[in-house]
Amino acid sequence: MNIQQEVNNLKKELVFLRIKKVTQQKTENHKIKKIQHQISKINQLHNKNKYSYND
Template identity: 65%
Template sequence: MNTEEEIYKLKKELVILKINKATKQKFESHKIKKIQHQISQINQINNNKKSQNGQ
């Protein structure tokens, strides 16, 4: 699975969790922060790869 697909999947799950939170349905609050962290890690790795290829 490439990084774009992984980010898409994580963002989709994040939206679902935020909808559940807004509608006061049952959700796991710790997952929101965990998913945001995973997305930022993937983006940071991608940015590092791009900057290294440009040098």
């Protein structure tokens, strides 16, 4: 699984959790923050590697 696919999967899961929260179904609110953090971390690492100089 590549980086973009992983980010897309996490975003999908995030949307489903937000929908559950809005519809007042049983949600695990801590997962929302955790997934946001994971997405951010993956993007940071990807951008760091993308723009690093290879000497």
